[in-house]
Amino acid sequence: MPRLFVPAEQWIEKEVVVRGSDVKYLTRVLRLGTGDGVTVFDGKGRVYEAFIRKINGGEVVLSLSRAVVDDTEPRVKVTLLQAIPKGDKMDLVVQKATELGVARIIPVLTERVVVHLDGDRAAKKQERWQKVAREAARQCGRSAVPVVGAVCAFEEALAVAAPGDSLRLMPWEGEERFSLRSALQGKDPAAVTLFIGPEGGFSRAEVEAAKACGFCTVSLGRRILRTETAGMVVLALVLYSLGELA
Numbered sequence: 001m002p003r004l005f006v007p008a009e010q011w012i013e014k015e016v017v018v019r020g021s022d023v024k025y026l027t028r029v030l031r032l033g034t035g036d037g038v039t040v041f042d043g044k045g046r047v048y049e050a051f052i053r054k055i056n057g058g059e060v061v062l063s064l065s066r067a068v069v070d071d072t073e074p075r076v077k078v079t080l081l082q083a084i085p086k087g088d089k090m091d092l093v094v095q096k097a098t099e100l101g102v103a104r105i106i107p108v109l110t111e112r113v114v115v116h117l118d119g120d121r122a123a124k125k126q127e128r129w130q131k132v133a134r135e136a137a138r139q140c141g142r143s144a145v146p147v148v149g150a151v152c153a154f155e156e157a158l159a160v161a162a163p164g165d166s167l168r169l170m171p172w173e174g175e176e177r178f179s180l181r182s183a184l185q186g187k188d189p190a191a192v193t194l195f196i197g198p199e200g201g202f203s204r205a206e207v208e209a210a211k212a213c214g215f216c217t218v219s220l221g222r223r224i225l226r227t228e229t230a231g232m233v234v235l236a237l238v239l240y241s242l243g244e245l246a
Contacts, residue, residue, distance in 0.1 A: 018060040043145030070143040077103040083198035098136035112200035122151040161193040
């Protein structure tokens with residue numbers, strides 16, 4: 001059955017009103033008509049089977065028929081603080097992190113980030129990345145859409161890791177003794193925050209500031225991973241170690 005994301009504000013009791021580009025997706029791309037079924041989710045955990053009750057110009061009205069019990073969301077809530085990479089690599093990071101099960105993604109401007117984003121440009125990028133997350137969540141069958149936060153500075157990112165987070169990890173090529181495996185051994189946290197650096201890595205000052213805020217630097221082994229690869233690898237290993245993958 002086709003799957004469609006519709007924001008919570010467009011759910012009205014037992015009906016869902018579809019607007020915008022999704023109308024074209026349903027009626028022209030999928031060629032659905034009155035009576036055809038779809039699965040609809042609001043990105044916040046609600047999932048329903050529904051059918052098309054009415055097609056009215058620029059709107060499609062869905063009638064909800066049955067709630068779907070969902071168990072696709074990880075028990076562990078993982079926040080990814082990602083230093084913004086060059087080009088369109090952030091799109092890939094958001095897409096794959098969503099597929100793996102991340103709960104929140106925060107784009108960060110660290111000392112060695114070469115991308116310059118501020119004002120309207122930063123807002124437009126955030127909007128684009130949120131759209132990438134929604135589409136990835138739809139395709140992989142998640143019931144929740146990760147929140148992509150506003151672009152923020154390094155200091156603000158450190159504050160994002162809430163006091164309740166029981167595990168904060170910062171992969172760093174300068175860490176030679178403490179591995180990611182060691183950091184995860186025997187741990188069963190409810191929340192994890194991962195901080196991934198840019199192409200040029202974290203500065204020593206940033207590492208020390210992160211440690212002061214409770215982050216633990218970890219080694220990913222003898223090879224240095226690209227920034228767009230590191231986040232995926234660490235996220236997958238963390239979720240696997242905590243029983244949320246495979």
